[in-house]
Amino acid sequence: xxxxxxxxxxxxxxxxxxxxxxxxxxxxxxxxxxxxxxxxxxxxxxxxxxxxxxxxxxxxxxxxxxxxxxxxxxxxxxxxxxxxxxxxxxxxxxxxxxxxxxxxxxxxxxxxxxxxxxxxxxxxxxxxxxxxxxxxxxxxxxxxxxxxxxxxxxxxxxxxxxxxxxxxxxxxxxxxxxxxxxxxxxxxxxxxxxxxxxxxxxxxxxxxxxxxxxxxxxxxxxxxxxxxxxxxxxxxxxxxxxxxxxxxxxxxxxxxxxxxxxxxxxxxxxxxxxxxxxxxxxxxxxxxxxxxxxxxxxxxxxxxxxxxxxxxxxxxxxxxxxxxxxxxxxxxxxxxxxxxxxxxxxxxxxxxxxxxxxxxxxxxxxxxxxxxxxxxxxxxxxxxxxxxxxxxxxxxxxxxxxxxxxxxxxxxxxxxxxxxxxxxxxxxxxxxxxxxxxxxxxxxxxxxxxxxxxxxxxxxxxxxxxxxxxxxxxxxxxxxxxxxxxxxxxxxxxxxxxxxxxxxxx
Ligand code: SF4
Numbered sequence: 273x274x275x276x277x278x279x280x281x282x283x284x285x286x287x288x289x290x291x292x293x294x295x296x297x298x299x300x301x302x303x304x305x306x307x308x309x310x311x312x313x314x315x316x317x318x319x320x321x322x323x324x325x326x327x328x329x330x331x332x333x334x335x336x337x338x339x340x341x342x343x344x345x346x347x348x349x350x351x352x353x354x355x356x357x358x359x360x361x362x363x364x365x366x367x368x369x370x371x372x373x374x375x376x377x378x379x380x381x382x383x384x385x386x387x388x389x390x391x392x393x394x395x396x397x398x399x400x401x402x403x404x405x406x407x408x409x410x411x412x413x414x415x416x417x418x419x420x421x422x423x424x425x426x427x428x429x430x431x432x433x434x435x436x437x438x439x440x441x442x443x444x445x446x447x448x449x450x451x452x453x454x455x456x457x458x459x460x461x462x463x464x465x466x467x468x469x470x471x472x473x474x475x476x477x478x479x480x481x482x483x484x485x486x487x488x489x490x491x492x493x494x495x496x497x498x499x500x501x502x503x504x505x506x507x508x509x510x511x512x513x514x515x516x517x518x519x520x521x522x523x524x525x526x527x528x529x530x531x532x533x534x535x536x537x538x539x540x541x542x543x544x545x546x547x548x549x550x551x552x553x554x555x556x557x558x559x560x561x562x563x564x565x566x567x568x569x570x571x572x573x574x575x576x577x578x579x580x581x582x583x584x585x586x587x588x589x590x591x592x593x594x595x596x597x598x599x600x601x602x603x604x605x606x607x608x609x610x611x612x613x614x615x616x617x618x619x620x621x622x623x624x625x626x627x628x629x630x631x632x633x634x635x636x637x638x639x640x641x642x643x644x645x646x647x648x649x650x651x652x653x654x655x656x657x658x659x660x661x662x663x664x665x666x667x668x669x670x671x672x673x674x675x676x677x678x679x680x681x682x683x684x685x686x687x688x689x690x691x692x693x694x695x696x697x698x699x700x701x702x703x704x705x706x707x708x709x710x711x712x713x714x715x716x717x718x719x720x721x722x723x724x725x726x727x728x729x730x731x732x733x734x735x736x737x738x739x740x741x742x743x744x745x746x747x748x749x750x751x752x753x754x755x756x757x758x759x760x761x762x763x764x765x766x767x768x769x770x771x772x773x774x775x776x777x778x
Pocket of ligand 1: 515533685686687688689690691693694752753754755756757758
């Protein structure tokens with residue numbers, strides 16, 4: 273009987289993978305549900321004996337079983353150029369294993385890292401992670417080994433491992449793919465962290481918008497409980513506030529409090545969850561750890577660029593031909609990602625802008641395509657790589673509207689604790705609205721509000737409004753307590769800098 277492999281991750285399901293699987297079953301084939309290769313433009317991707325077809329619909333099933341449908345055949349999936357160009361450390365199992373099958377996991381090197389960690393003990397684990405150069409993949413890029421060392425050395429018996437799985441950036445899906453496609457790898461990474469710092473309990477904080485990831489993680493935690501014991505793990509579901517991706521808000525939310533940012537110090541590594549020393553790491557950070565322990569720090573550290581060592585699972589999305597998950601060593605250029613790997617825009621029109629690093633990342637014009645994908649290189653170009661999501665726009669995009677969206681997003685997601693963010697984002701929307709409408713300050717507003725009667729009774733010209741927007745962005749950048757308010761100026765100012773014509777300022 274023919275065995276057909278089809279992904280059961282959320283993206284494949286959204287593309288109709290269940291209906292395709294049902295059609296194969298009805299036609300007498302055996303269907304195996306596996307993780308996704310990350311070639312999202314080909315989902316639902318169907319694999320028979322290593323040969324792939326995609327995107328497949330239920331009507332294509334019989335032709336595939338008959339060995340036909342050449343138009344959708346991509347040949348050997350593992351040899352596809354999109355896969356061959358990658359360096360897959362974290363996503364080495366993607367597309368190859370059944371996510372909740374412990375035998376598949378063990379047969380592909382699963383638990384080797386944890387075994388090694390238990391052999392070498394806490395100090396050597398921390399040394400290995402430090403030597404690998406692994407930096408937090410959630411966006412901040414802080415060295416994981418230093419964080420772990422701080423928690424390991426902190427006083428207090430009870431310690432925690434918290435996995436930040438509150439993936440909320442536009443165009444990002446790597447955390448979701450780990451949790452849905454290779455959940456034991458994340459559990460293993462957390463168990464290694466627990467060995468390193470002496471933690472007894474761990475929490476995976478996932479937003480409610482990720483029901484498939486929640487279900488997979490819960491099932492995987494139950495299936496692997498004996499292997500990771502005495503370390504205990506639990507999934508906690510957040511309501512989906514962007515600011516809960518900030519580690520101190522996340523901890524408040526985990527404690528059942530309002531998801532509001534805490535002032536630092538104290539660092540969570542010293543006083544974190546329930547006031548105890550806590551490792552808070554993103555999914556990709558923890559998922560990179562089993563490979564490092566199993567294969568050694570050197571193999572990881574020798575890949576990368578500058579101070580950014582190892583690989584980064586980059587998520588290519590937006591108006592792009594070949595959207596998907598592309599894991600590669602740091603240093604690949606933005607232009608290679610967009611044009612060579614992404615294949616340019618899906619619309620076929622010229623690329624105008626690429627937003628890197630989520631909704632608070634800067635917009636980059638094609639003149640930035642030489643930038644190597646690296647924390648420092650993007651920071652030097654007034655940008656950030658964040659969680660490594662890139663969203664491509666063609667030449668029909670209105671960059672002033674995108675800038676307004678950044679302010680609107682910040683206003684909607686602000687926790688309200690500090691003024692530059694809470695009020696600045698609302699004022700930012702208003703200024704951009706005035707710029708876009710060319711209205712200047714509305715005189716009737718001044719007339720209507722007594723507290724504004726001392727304001728000049730005339731509209732501002734566009735140059736004044738743009739100066740006001742710039743000043744407001746500076747205030748938000750330097751006066752906000754956390755990254756939400758502090759980074760919102762990045763998309764706004766980059767849009768203004770590179771596309772002033774969209775703001776009426778040429
Ligand atoms: S910057 Fe915004 S989200 Fe962050 S603490 Fe201030 S008000 Fe809250």
